[in-house]
Amino acid sequence: MLKRTSPSGGGRHPTEGILLIRKAIGNIKEGNYAYDTETHSLVKLDNSNIKLDHILPEGTDFSILFTVCPERAMWRYRDIRAFRPMLIDIGHVIETFKLLISKASYNLIKGGITEATEVAEALGINWMEEPAFNILHVGIEKMNLNNQNEIYTPVFLKKLVNRESSYSALNLLTNPFSWIKIKNGVIFLNIIYPEQRQLHLNISDLEVLTHCLPSQRGDRLTDIKNILNSVNYYNEDPEKRLYNLINNYGLIPESIAKGWYNHIAKWSIYGWYPSLLQHAHTITELSYKKNSSLYEESPRREFENLENSLMKRKTVREFENDIVTFESFKNIIDSIFPITEGLSLNIYIVAFNITKIKNGCYKIINKDDCWQIKKTGISLNRKEFQDLAIGQYPASAGAFNILMINEMDVSSSKKYEEQFISLGKLGQRICLTATREDLGVFLTPAVKDKALFEKLGITQYDRCATYLFSIGVPKGER
Ligand SMILES: Cc1cc2nc3c(=O)[nH]c(=O)nc-3n(C[C@H](O)[C@H](O)[C@H](O)COP(=O)(O)O)c2cc1C
Numbered sequence: 001m002l003k004r005t006s007p008s009g010g011g012r013h014p015t016e017g018i019l020l021i022r023k024a025i026g027n028i029k030e031g032n033y034a035y036d037t038e039t040h041s042l043v044k045l046d047n048s049n050i051k052l053d054h055i056l057p058e059g060t061d062f063s064i065l066f067t068v069c070p071e072r073a074m075w076r077y078r079d080i081r082a083f084r085p086m087l088i089d090i091g092h093v094i095e096t097f098k099l100l101i102s103k104a105s106y107n108l109i110k111g112g113i114t115e116a117t118e119v120a121e122a123l124g125i126n127w128m129e130e131p132a133f134n135i136l137h138v139g140i141e142k143m144n145l146n147n148q149n150e151i152y153t154p155v156f157l158k159k160l161v162n163r164e165s166s167y168s169a170l171n172l173l174t175n176p177f178s179w180i181k182i183k184n185g186v187i188f189l190n191i192i193y194p195e196q197r198q199l200h201l202n203i204s205d206l207e208v209l210t211h212c213l214p215s216q217r218g219d220r221l222t223d224i225k226n227i228l229n230s231v232n233y234y235n236e237d238p239e240k241r242l243y244n245l246i247n248n249y250g251l252i253p254e255s256i257a258k259g260w261y262n263h264i265a266k267w268s269i270y271g272w273y274p275s276l277l278q279h280a281h282t283i284t285e286l287s288y289k290k291n292s293s294l295y296e297e298s299p300r301r302e303f304e305n306l307e308n309s310l311m312k313r314k315t316v317r318e319f320e321n322d323i324v325t326f327e328s329f330k331n332i333i334d335s336i337f338p339i340t341e342g343l344s345l346n347i348y349i350v351a352f353n354i355t356k357i358k359n360g361c362y363k364i365i366n367k368d369d370c371w372q373i374k375k376t377g378i379s380l381n382r383k384e385f386q387d388l389a390i391g392q393y394p395a396s397a398g399a400f401n402i403l404m405i406n407e408m409d410v411s412s413s414k415k416y417e418e419q420f421i422s423l424g425k426l427g428q429r430i431c432l433t434a435t436r437e438d439l440g441v442f443l444t445p446a447v448k449d450k451a452l453f454e455k456l457g458i459t460q461y462d463r464c465a466t467y468l469f470s471i472g473v474p475k476g477e478r
Pocket residue numbers: 003004006007008009010011012084085086088089092313314315316392443444445446
Protein backbone atom coordinates (compact mmCIF):
# COMPACT_ATOMS: atom_id res chain seq x y z
CA MET A 1 0.00 0.00 0.00
CA LEU A 2 1.21 3.47 -0.85
CA LYS A 3 1.34 5.93 2.02
CA ARG A 4 0.02 9.36 1.24
CA THR A 5 0.53 12.53 3.18
CA SER A 6 -3.02 13.69 2.36
CA PRO A 7 -6.36 11.92 2.64
CA SER A 8 -8.55 11.72 -0.44
CA GLY A 9 -12.26 11.01 -0.88
CA GLY A 10 -12.63 7.29 -1.66
CA GLY A 11 -8.84 6.98 -1.95
CA ARG A 12 -9.08 8.29 -5.52
CA HIS A 13 -6.24 10.85 -5.18
CA PRO A 14 -7.18 12.82 -8.30
CA THR A 15 -4.78 15.71 -7.53
CA GLU A 16 -1.57 15.95 -9.52
CA GLY A 17 1.37 18.20 -8.75
CA ILE A 18 3.61 19.37 -11.56
CA LEU A 19 6.90 20.85 -10.53
CA LEU A 20 8.17 23.65 -12.77
CA ILE A 21 11.82 24.32 -12.07
CA ARG A 22 12.92 27.58 -13.55
CA LYS A 23 16.47 27.68 -12.22
CA ALA A 24 18.46 24.50 -11.47
CA ILE A 25 18.23 23.47 -7.82
CA GLY A 26 21.26 21.38 -6.83
CA ASN A 27 21.37 18.44 -9.24
CA ILE A 28 17.88 19.01 -10.51
CA LYS A 29 18.01 20.76 -13.84
CA GLU A 30 15.62 23.38 -15.14
CA GLY A 31 12.46 21.77 -16.57
CA ASN A 32 9.05 20.39 -15.71
CA TYR A 33 8.73 17.31 -13.56
CA ALA A 34 6.16 14.88 -12.19
CA TYR A 35 6.72 12.66 -9.19
CA ASP A 36 6.81 8.96 -9.98
CA THR A 37 5.50 7.00 -6.99
CA GLU A 38 6.98 3.67 -8.12
CA THR A 39 10.57 4.85 -8.32
CA HIS A 40 10.16 7.68 -5.77
CA SER A 41 11.80 10.06 -8.15
CA LEU A 42 11.12 13.10 -10.25
CA VAL A 43 10.55 12.38 -13.92
CA LYS A 44 11.15 15.06 -16.52
CA LEU A 45 8.09 15.80 -18.64
CA ASP A 46 7.98 16.12 -22.41
CA ASN A 47 6.71 19.69 -22.11
CA SER A 48 9.90 20.78 -20.31
CA ASN A 49 11.11 23.03 -23.08
CA ILE A 50 7.97 25.18 -23.18
CA LYS A 51 8.95 28.63 -21.98
CA LEU A 52 6.77 30.06 -19.25
CA ASP A 53 8.78 33.16 -18.38
CA HIS A 54 6.06 35.49 -19.65
CA ILE A 55 3.46 34.12 -17.22
CA LEU A 56 5.45 33.20 -14.13
CA PRO A 57 5.94 36.04 -11.64
CA GLU A 58 9.34 37.58 -11.13
CA GLY A 59 11.38 36.06 -8.33
CA THR A 60 10.09 32.52 -8.98
CA ASP A 61 12.68 29.75 -8.71
CA PHE A 62 10.17 26.96 -8.94
CA SER A 63 6.40 26.58 -9.08
CA ILE A 64 4.06 23.76 -8.20
CA LEU A 65 1.03 23.51 -10.42
CA PHE A 66 -1.93 21.58 -9.04
CA THR A 67 -4.18 19.90 -11.57
CA VAL A 68 -6.86 17.28 -11.17
CA CYS A 69 -7.72 14.13 -13.13
CA PRO A 70 -11.48 14.14 -12.49
CA GLU A 71 -11.97 10.78 -14.18
CA ARG A 72 -10.29 9.02 -11.25
CA ALA A 73 -13.04 10.30 -8.99
CA MET A 74 -15.99 10.38 -11.38
CA TRP A 75 -15.98 6.77 -12.53
CA ARG A 76 -16.58 5.76 -8.92
CA TYR A 77 -18.79 8.61 -7.72
CA ARG A 78 -21.45 9.17 -10.32
CA ASP A 79 -23.25 12.07 -8.80
CA ILE A 80 -22.78 15.77 -8.91
CA ARG A 81 -21.99 16.18 -5.22
CA ALA A 82 -18.75 14.28 -5.75
CA PHE A 83 -17.23 17.48 -7.15
CA ARG A 84 -16.98 18.69 -3.53
CA PRO A 85 -14.57 16.08 -2.17
CA MET A 86 -12.48 16.51 -5.29
CA LEU A 87 -12.02 20.19 -4.44
CA ILE A 88 -11.50 19.44 -0.74
CA ASP A 89 -8.77 16.96 -1.72
CA ILE A 90 -6.85 19.68 -3.55
CA GLY A 91 -7.03 21.87 -0.45
CA HIS A 92 -5.42 19.12 1.64
CA VAL A 93 -2.53 18.82 -0.81
CA ILE A 94 -1.99 22.56 -1.22
CA GLU A 95 -1.90 23.07 2.53
CA THR A 96 0.85 20.49 2.89
CA PHE A 97 3.00 22.33 0.36
CA LYS A 98 2.24 25.67 1.93
CA LEU A 99 3.29 24.45 5.36
CA LEU A 100 6.50 22.94 3.97
CA ILE A 101 7.36 26.08 2.01
CA SER A 102 6.73 28.26 5.02
CA LYS A 103 8.87 25.94 7.18
CA ALA A 104 11.74 26.32 4.71
CA SER A 105 11.27 30.13 4.92
CA TYR A 106 10.98 30.43 1.15
CA ASN A 107 9.08 33.21 -0.54
CA LEU A 108 5.64 32.20 -1.62
CA ILE A 109 3.61 33.90 -4.32
CA LYS A 110 0.17 32.40 -4.48
CA GLY A 111 -1.73 31.96 -7.68
CA GLY A 112 -5.39 31.15 -8.03
CA ILE A 113 -7.49 29.12 -10.42
CA THR A 114 -7.06 31.62 -13.26
CA GLU A 115 -3.27 31.72 -13.04
CA ALA A 116 -3.08 27.94 -12.72
CA THR A 117 -5.34 27.44 -15.74
CA GLU A 118 -3.22 29.77 -17.80
CA VAL A 119 0.03 27.97 -16.98
CA ALA A 120 -1.58 24.54 -17.55
CA GLU A 121 -2.90 25.58 -20.96
CA ALA A 122 0.54 26.95 -21.90
CA LEU A 123 1.94 23.50 -21.06
CA GLY A 124 -0.62 21.88 -23.37
CA ILE A 125 -2.82 20.55 -20.56
CA ASN A 126 -6.44 20.90 -21.61
CA TRP A 127 -8.69 22.27 -18.86
CA MET A 128 -11.58 19.98 -19.81
CA GLU A 129 -9.31 16.92 -19.48
CA GLU A 130 -7.25 17.94 -16.47
CA PRO A 131 -8.42 21.21 -14.89
CA ALA A 132 -5.89 23.23 -12.90
CA PHE A 133 -6.86 24.75 -9.57
CA ASN A 134 -3.85 26.34 -8.02
CA ILE A 135 -0.23 27.27 -8.50
CA LEU A 136 2.32 28.10 -5.86
CA HIS A 137 5.31 30.09 -7.05
CA VAL A 138 8.31 29.80 -4.80
CA GLY A 139 11.38 31.99 -4.53
CA ILE A 140 14.31 30.57 -2.62
CA GLU A 141 16.01 33.92 -1.98
CA LYS A 142 14.24 36.28 0.36
CA MET A 143 13.12 39.35 -1.54
CA ASN A 144 10.28 41.79 -1.47
CA LEU A 145 7.72 40.68 -3.98
CA ASN A 146 5.01 43.00 -5.10
CA ASN A 147 1.54 41.66 -5.00
CA GLN A 148 0.22 42.05 -8.51
CA ASN A 149 -3.34 43.08 -8.14
CA GLU A 150 -4.36 43.92 -11.67
CA ILE A 151 -7.43 42.42 -13.26
CA TYR A 152 -6.38 40.36 -16.24
CA THR A 153 -7.54 38.02 -18.97
CA PRO A 154 -5.55 34.84 -19.32
CA VAL A 155 -3.85 34.56 -22.70
CA PHE A 156 -5.52 31.25 -23.56
CA LEU A 157 -8.97 32.81 -23.32
CA LYS A 158 -7.90 35.75 -25.47
CA LYS A 159 -6.71 33.32 -28.14
CA LEU A 160 -10.11 31.71 -28.47
CA VAL A 161 -11.79 35.01 -29.01
CA ASN A 162 -12.10 36.19 -32.63
CA ARG A 163 -10.18 33.21 -33.85
CA GLU A 164 -11.99 32.88 -37.12
CA SER A 165 -12.11 35.85 -39.46
CA SER A 166 -14.56 34.42 -41.96
CA TYR A 167 -17.43 32.17 -41.04
CA SER A 168 -19.09 31.87 -44.41
CA ALA A 169 -17.52 28.52 -45.38
CA LEU A 170 -17.50 26.97 -41.92
CA ASN A 171 -19.83 24.46 -40.36
CA LEU A 172 -21.15 25.69 -37.04
CA LEU A 173 -22.25 23.88 -33.90
CA THR A 174 -24.27 25.08 -30.93
CA ASN A 175 -21.98 25.99 -28.04
CA PRO A 176 -22.20 23.18 -25.46
CA PHE A 177 -21.14 25.65 -22.75
CA SER A 178 -24.44 27.47 -22.93
CA TRP A 179 -27.90 27.05 -21.51
CA ILE A 180 -31.32 28.47 -22.10
CA LYS A 181 -33.41 30.28 -19.53
CA ILE A 182 -36.96 31.58 -19.91
CA LYS A 183 -37.91 34.44 -17.64
CA ASN A 184 -41.10 36.51 -17.79
CA GLY A 185 -41.76 35.17 -21.28
CA VAL A 186 -38.32 36.19 -22.57
CA ILE A 187 -35.86 33.55 -23.79
CA PHE A 188 -32.21 34.01 -22.87
CA LEU A 189 -29.10 32.16 -23.95
CA ASN A 190 -26.49 32.14 -21.19
CA ILE A 191 -23.02 31.46 -22.54
CA ILE A 192 -20.36 30.40 -20.08
CA TYR A 193 -17.29 29.73 -22.21
CA PRO A 194 -15.06 31.06 -23.80
CA GLU A 195 -16.57 34.27 -22.44
CA GLN A 196 -19.62 34.92 -20.34
CA ARG A 197 -22.46 36.46 -22.33
CA GLN A 198 -26.23 36.66 -22.14
CA LEU A 199 -28.33 36.99 -25.29
CA HIS A 200 -32.02 37.55 -25.90
CA LEU A 201 -33.28 34.90 -28.27
CA ASN A 202 -36.24 34.98 -30.59
CA ILE A 203 -37.97 31.82 -31.79
CA SER A 204 -35.86 31.73 -34.94
CA ASP A 205 -32.61 31.90 -32.93
CA LEU A 206 -33.89 28.97 -30.95
CA GLU A 207 -34.55 27.11 -34.17
CA VAL A 208 -30.97 27.81 -35.29
CA LEU A 209 -29.51 26.55 -32.02
CA THR A 210 -31.59 23.38 -32.26
CA HIS A 211 -30.60 22.90 -35.90
CA CYS A 212 -26.90 23.22 -35.02
CA LEU A 213 -26.84 20.66 -32.21
CA PRO A 214 -24.49 17.83 -33.22
CA SER A 215 -26.47 15.42 -35.33
CA GLN A 216 -26.20 11.70 -34.57
CA ARG A 217 -26.30 10.80 -38.24
CA GLY A 218 -23.87 13.57 -39.13
CA ASP A 219 -25.87 14.58 -42.21
CA ARG A 220 -27.18 17.98 -41.11
CA LEU A 221 -25.65 20.89 -43.00
CA THR A 222 -24.74 23.71 -40.67
CA ASP A 223 -22.85 26.26 -42.73
CA ILE A 224 -24.39 29.73 -42.86
CA LYS A 225 -26.08 29.20 -46.24
CA ASN A 226 -27.73 25.96 -45.16
CA ILE A 227 -28.72 27.28 -41.75
CA LEU A 228 -30.50 30.16 -43.44
CA ASN A 229 -32.25 27.76 -45.80
CA SER A 230 -33.52 25.54 -43.02
CA VAL A 231 -34.77 28.14 -40.60
CA ASN A 232 -37.88 30.23 -41.05
CA TYR A 233 -36.74 33.70 -40.29
CA TYR A 234 -39.29 36.43 -40.09
CA ASN A 235 -39.26 40.20 -39.60
CA GLU A 236 -35.57 40.71 -39.16
CA ASP A 237 -32.38 40.60 -41.20
CA PRO A 238 -31.57 36.85 -40.87
CA GLU A 239 -27.87 37.14 -41.54
CA LYS A 240 -27.48 39.85 -38.92
CA ARG A 241 -29.21 37.70 -36.34
CA LEU A 242 -27.04 34.75 -37.21
CA TYR A 243 -23.88 36.80 -36.77
CA ASN A 244 -25.20 37.96 -33.44
CA LEU A 245 -25.19 34.32 -32.34
CA ILE A 246 -21.76 33.71 -33.84
CA ASN A 247 -20.08 36.81 -32.42
CA ASN A 248 -21.40 36.02 -28.96
CA TYR A 249 -20.30 32.37 -29.04
CA GLY A 250 -23.77 30.87 -29.29
CA LEU A 251 -22.48 29.13 -32.43
CA ILE A 252 -18.93 27.82 -32.62
CA PRO A 253 -16.93 26.61 -35.65
CA GLU A 254 -17.28 22.84 -35.82
CA SER A 255 -13.50 22.32 -35.81
CA ILE A 256 -13.35 23.77 -32.27
CA ALA A 257 -16.73 22.67 -30.94
CA LYS A 258 -16.23 19.01 -31.88
CA GLY A 259 -13.27 18.83 -29.50
CA TRP A 260 -15.40 20.36 -26.75
CA TYR A 261 -18.22 17.86 -27.32
CA ASN A 262 -15.71 14.97 -27.13
CA HIS A 263 -14.46 16.14 -23.74
CA ILE A 264 -17.95 16.79 -22.48
CA ALA A 265 -19.04 13.24 -23.36
CA LYS A 266 -16.73 11.92 -20.66
CA TRP A 267 -18.07 14.28 -18.00
CA SER A 268 -21.67 13.67 -18.94
CA ILE A 269 -21.63 9.85 -18.93
CA TYR A 270 -20.65 9.98 -15.27
CA GLY A 271 -23.25 12.65 -14.48
CA TRP A 272 -20.60 15.34 -13.95
CA TYR A 273 -21.56 17.70 -16.80
CA PRO A 274 -22.95 20.37 -14.44
CA SER A 275 -19.61 20.38 -12.60
CA LEU A 276 -17.80 20.98 -15.88
CA LEU A 277 -20.14 23.93 -16.52
CA GLN A 278 -19.41 25.15 -13.01
CA HIS A 279 -15.68 25.06 -13.66
CA ALA A 280 -16.03 26.68 -17.09
CA HIS A 281 -17.87 29.51 -15.35
CA THR A 282 -15.02 29.75 -12.87
CA ILE A 283 -12.27 30.14 -15.43
CA THR A 284 -14.14 32.77 -17.44
CA GLU A 285 -14.92 34.90 -14.41
CA LEU A 286 -12.71 37.81 -15.27
CA SER A 287 -13.54 40.51 -12.79
CA TYR A 288 -10.92 38.94 -10.70
CA LYS A 289 -7.64 40.11 -9.32
CA LYS A 290 -4.41 38.28 -9.80
CA ASN A 291 -3.07 36.62 -6.65
CA SER A 292 -6.05 37.66 -4.58
CA SER A 293 -7.38 34.17 -4.13
CA LEU A 294 -6.78 31.60 -1.47
CA TYR A 295 -4.98 34.13 0.60
CA GLU A 296 -4.53 33.36 4.21
CA GLU A 297 -1.94 33.89 6.86
CA SER A 298 0.15 31.05 8.14
CA PRO A 299 -1.25 29.21 11.14
CA ARG A 300 -0.97 31.19 14.36
CA ARG A 301 1.47 28.73 15.76
CA GLU A 302 4.38 27.12 13.94
CA PHE A 303 3.76 23.49 13.07
CA GLU A 304 6.04 21.30 15.14
CA ASN A 305 7.13 17.92 13.82
CA LEU A 306 5.57 18.62 10.46
CA GLU A 307 7.52 15.99 8.50
CA ASN A 308 6.82 13.30 11.10
CA SER A 309 3.12 14.04 11.10
CA LEU A 310 3.03 13.95 7.31
CA MET A 311 4.69 10.53 7.25
CA LYS A 312 2.40 9.13 9.96
CA ARG A 313 -0.95 10.53 8.84
CA LYS A 314 -3.70 8.11 7.89
CA THR A 315 -7.46 7.91 8.17
CA VAL A 316 -8.62 6.13 11.32
CA ARG A 317 -11.94 4.30 11.49
CA GLU A 318 -11.70 2.53 14.85
CA PHE A 319 -11.06 4.29 18.13
CA GLU A 320 -10.33 3.37 21.77
CA ASN A 321 -12.66 4.67 24.43
CA ASP A 322 -9.75 6.64 25.92
CA ILE A 323 -10.14 10.22 27.01
CA VAL A 324 -8.40 12.96 24.98
CA THR A 325 -6.58 15.68 26.93
CA PHE A 326 -7.80 19.24 26.80
CA GLU A 327 -4.27 20.25 25.71
CA SER A 328 -4.46 18.05 22.57
CA PHE A 329 -7.96 19.28 21.82
CA LYS A 330 -6.78 22.89 22.20
CA ASN A 331 -3.81 22.36 19.88
CA ILE A 332 -6.06 20.92 17.18
CA ILE A 333 -8.52 23.81 17.37
CA ASP A 334 -5.65 26.32 17.45
CA SER A 335 -4.36 24.92 14.16
CA ILE A 336 -7.59 25.87 12.38
CA PHE A 337 -6.90 29.57 12.96
CA PRO A 338 -6.58 31.94 11.24
CA ILE A 339 -9.44 30.72 9.10
CA THR A 340 -8.87 31.06 5.38
CA GLU A 341 -10.14 34.34 4.00
CA GLY A 342 -13.33 33.89 2.04
CA LEU A 343 -14.85 31.31 4.36
CA SER A 344 -17.78 32.09 6.58
CA LEU A 345 -17.39 29.27 8.98
CA ASN A 346 -19.42 28.03 11.92
CA ILE A 347 -17.44 25.53 13.94
CA TYR A 348 -19.23 23.17 16.30
CA ILE A 349 -17.55 20.79 18.71
CA VAL A 350 -19.33 17.80 20.12
CA ALA A 351 -17.41 16.52 23.14
CA PHE A 352 -17.83 12.88 24.17
CA ASN A 353 -14.63 12.31 26.07
CA ILE A 354 -12.29 15.28 26.63
CA THR A 355 -10.65 16.21 29.94
CA LYS A 356 -11.92 19.48 31.47
CA ILE A 357 -14.84 19.72 29.03
CA LYS A 358 -18.31 18.49 29.91
CA ASN A 359 -19.88 16.32 27.23
CA GLY A 360 -22.13 18.30 24.93
CA CYS A 361 -22.34 20.44 21.82
CA TYR A 362 -20.41 23.71 21.72
CA LYS A 363 -19.89 26.47 19.23
CA ILE A 364 -16.49 28.04 18.75
CA ILE A 365 -16.47 31.79 19.08
CA ASN A 366 -13.39 33.41 17.58
CA LYS A 367 -12.69 36.91 18.79
CA ASP A 368 -9.64 39.15 18.99
CA ASP A 369 -7.16 36.48 17.96
CA CYS A 370 -8.37 33.89 20.43
CA TRP A 371 -11.21 31.41 20.55
CA GLN A 372 -13.63 30.22 23.19
CA ILE A 373 -16.21 27.47 23.31
CA LYS A 374 -19.80 28.28 24.11
CA LYS A 375 -22.41 25.70 25.09
CA THR A 376 -25.25 25.48 22.56
CA GLY A 377 -27.93 23.50 24.34
CA ILE A 378 -28.15 21.20 21.30
CA SER A 379 -27.84 17.50 22.02
CA LEU A 380 -26.14 15.22 19.51
CA ASN A 381 -25.32 11.69 20.56
CA ARG A 382 -23.02 9.13 18.96
CA LYS A 383 -25.81 7.19 17.29
CA GLU A 384 -27.15 10.37 15.71
CA PHE A 385 -23.69 11.10 14.29
CA GLN A 386 -23.54 7.72 12.61
CA ASP A 387 -26.93 8.41 11.06
CA LEU A 388 -25.98 11.96 10.01
CA ALA A 389 -22.82 10.65 8.32
CA ILE A 390 -25.01 8.46 6.11
CA GLY A 391 -24.62 5.45 8.38
CA GLN A 392 -20.83 5.57 8.72
CA TYR A 393 -19.91 4.20 12.16
CA PRO A 394 -16.50 5.96 12.51
CA ALA A 395 -18.26 9.34 12.61
CA SER A 396 -19.72 8.27 15.96
CA ALA A 397 -16.64 6.71 17.49
CA GLY A 398 -14.08 9.43 18.31
CA ALA A 399 -13.60 11.25 21.62
CA PHE A 400 -14.90 14.42 20.00
CA ASN A 401 -16.26 15.65 16.69
CA ILE A 402 -15.63 18.85 14.81
CA LEU A 403 -18.28 20.13 12.42
CA MET A 404 -17.05 22.82 10.06
CA ILE A 405 -20.10 24.34 8.43
CA ASN A 406 -19.48 26.99 5.82
CA GLU A 407 -22.13 29.46 4.76
CA MET A 408 -21.31 29.38 1.07
CA ASP A 409 -20.78 32.63 -0.77
CA VAL A 410 -22.36 31.77 -4.11
CA SER A 411 -21.91 35.20 -5.67
CA SER A 412 -19.09 33.87 -7.84
CA SER A 413 -18.18 30.48 -9.30
CA LYS A 414 -14.55 30.96 -8.43
CA LYS A 415 -15.39 31.73 -4.84
CA TYR A 416 -17.63 28.67 -4.72
CA GLU A 417 -14.79 26.35 -5.74
CA GLU A 418 -12.23 28.13 -3.57
CA GLN A 419 -14.37 27.70 -0.47
CA PHE A 420 -14.27 23.91 -0.83
CA ILE A 421 -10.52 24.05 -1.45
CA SER A 422 -10.19 26.15 1.71
CA LEU A 423 -12.18 23.62 3.74
CA GLY A 424 -9.64 21.03 2.61
CA LYS A 425 -6.76 23.26 3.69
CA LEU A 426 -8.16 23.60 7.18
CA GLY A 427 -8.90 19.86 7.17
CA GLN A 428 -5.25 19.10 6.48
CA ARG A 429 -4.20 21.22 9.44
CA ILE A 430 -6.60 19.25 11.64
CA CYS A 431 -5.26 15.93 10.31
CA LEU A 432 -1.62 16.86 10.85
CA THR A 433 -2.08 18.37 14.29
CA ALA A 434 -4.15 15.43 15.50
CA THR A 435 -1.49 13.03 14.16
CA ARG A 436 1.19 14.96 16.02
CA GLU A 437 -0.91 14.56 19.18
CA ASP A 438 -0.98 10.77 18.53
CA LEU A 439 -4.67 10.96 17.73
CA GLY A 440 -6.53 9.53 14.76
CA VAL A 441 -8.96 11.33 12.44
CA PHE A 442 -11.97 10.12 10.50
CA LEU A 443 -13.27 12.72 8.07
CA THR A 444 -16.14 13.13 5.66
CA PRO A 445 -18.15 15.82 3.87
CA ALA A 446 -20.87 13.20 3.26
CA VAL A 447 -23.55 14.24 5.75
CA LYS A 448 -27.31 14.45 5.60
CA ASP A 449 -27.61 18.20 5.18
CA LYS A 450 -31.25 18.66 6.05
CA ALA A 451 -31.24 16.50 9.19
CA LEU A 452 -27.98 18.04 10.47
CA PHE A 453 -28.96 21.63 9.83
CA GLU A 454 -32.38 21.16 11.38
CA LYS A 455 -30.66 19.81 14.47
CA LEU A 456 -28.33 22.84 14.59
CA GLY A 457 -31.08 25.33 13.82
CA ILE A 458 -29.58 26.35 10.46
CA THR A 459 -32.37 27.36 8.10
CA GLN A 460 -30.46 28.00 4.85
CA TYR A 461 -29.39 24.44 4.34
CA ASP A 462 -29.10 24.69 0.58
CA ARG A 463 -26.38 27.30 1.10
CA CYS A 464 -24.20 25.50 3.64
CA ALA A 465 -21.46 22.91 3.21
CA THR A 466 -20.16 20.66 5.97
CA TYR A 467 -16.87 18.92 6.68
CA LEU A 468 -17.08 16.52 9.61
CA PHE A 469 -14.18 15.16 11.68
CA SER A 470 -14.23 12.53 14.39
CA ILE A 471 -11.05 12.47 16.46
CA GLY A 472 -9.81 10.09 19.14
CA VAL A 473 -7.21 7.59 20.22
CA PRO A 474 -6.70 5.10 17.38
CA LYS A 475 -7.55 1.50 18.25
CA GLY A 476 -4.60 -0.69 19.16
CA GLU A 477 -1.98 2.05 19.09
CA ARG A 478 -1.58 2.82 22.78
C1 LIG B 1 -12.84 14.86 1.08
C2 LIG B 1 -12.72 13.52 1.72
C3 LIG B 1 -13.84 12.74 1.95
C4 LIG B 1 -13.74 11.52 2.58
N1 LIG B 1 -14.87 10.81 2.84
C5 LIG B 1 -14.79 9.62 3.49
C6 LIG B 1 -15.96 8.92 3.84
O1 LIG B 1 -17.08 9.37 3.60
N2 LIG B 1 -15.82 7.72 4.46
C7 LIG B 1 -14.61 7.18 4.75
O2 LIG B 1 -14.55 6.08 5.31
N3 LIG B 1 -13.45 7.85 4.45
C8 LIG B 1 -13.53 9.06 3.84
N4 LIG B 1 -12.38 9.76 3.54
C9 LIG B 1 -11.06 9.17 3.83
C10 LIG B 1 -10.49 8.45 2.61
O3 LIG B 1 -11.22 7.29 2.34
C11 LIG B 1 -8.99 8.13 2.84
O4 LIG B 1 -8.31 9.34 2.93
C12 LIG B 1 -8.41 7.33 1.70
O5 LIG B 1 -8.98 6.06 1.65
C13 LIG B 1 -6.89 7.19 1.84
O6 LIG B 1 -6.53 6.62 3.06
P1 LIG B 1 -5.58 7.38 4.10
O7 LIG B 1 -6.25 8.66 4.47
O8 LIG B 1 -5.45 6.45 5.28
O9 LIG B 1 -4.27 7.64 3.43
C14 LIG B 1 -12.47 11.01 2.94
C15 LIG B 1 -11.32 11.79 2.70
C16 LIG B 1 -11.45 13.04 2.11
C17 LIG B 1 -10.23 13.89 1.89
